[in-house]
Amino acid sequence: MNTSLTVARRAALRARAAAAASRIRCYATPAAPAPTSPAPMTSTQPPDDDPQLADYPRLPFVSKQTRPALGWEDLQFRRNFGEPLHEQEEVLSMWGPDVPVVAPQIALRWFSIAVLGFVSLGVLCNYAHPVIPAIRREYPFDGLSSELGGLEENKARVERDSEDEE
Numbered sequence: 001m002n003t004s005l006t007v008a009r010r011a012a013l014r015a016r017a018a019a020a021a022s023r024i025r026c027y028a029t030p031a032a033p034a035p036t037s038p039a040p041m042t043s044t045q046p047p048d049d050d051p052q053l054a055d056y057p058r059l060p061f062v063s064k065q066t067r068p069a070l071g072w073e074d075l076q077f078r079r080n081f082g083e084p085l086h087e088q089e090e091v092l093s094m095w096g097p098d099v100p101v102v103a104p105q106i107a108l109r110w111f112s113i114a115v116l117g118f119v120s121l122g123v124l125c126n127y128a129h130p131v132i133p134a135i136r137r138e139y140p141f142d143g144l145s146s147e148l149g150g151l152e153e154n155k156a157r158v159e160r161d162s163e164d165e166e
Contacts (some may be wrong), residue, residue: 064077065098065099
């Protein structure tokens with residue numbers, strides 16, 4: 001009763017099981033070759049004169065955050081076993097400062113536009129508010145200084161009549 005459809009289904013199931021088994025990683029199976037980083041592992045720049053590095057590879061100053069998320073033996077740090085660490089790994093690791101999404105020049109332009117907008121709104125509100133349409137209140141008897149306790153701090157403006165001075 002083995003029809004060609006049944007044989008094809010069994011072959012497909014066996015192929016699927018073999019693919020799943022090859023993806024399962026155990027102690028004895030070798031690791032699949034992981035993708036390389038977008039930047040080359042060694043730089044083409046001339047070696048600097050740091051005697052402490054000796055023959056250690058000069059790696060490019062590229063953050064691990066720019067690497068693809070999948071395909072690494074250590075997914076959290078996006079690195080493979082045995083991969084050399086950069087001299088400044090603490091800055092270039094996944095826990096280092098974030099890689100800016102926007103170029104610094106564009107971010108400065110946006111920030112300047114925002115500051116200019118807030119300042120111009122403040123200046124506009126300053127010029128748009130109306131002047132007080134009334135005269136400030138004036139109290140008799142030299143600003144009620146004796147009624148308020150005689151303190152010099154409570155003294156109001158001294159009234160000056162322009163008619164009396166003439």
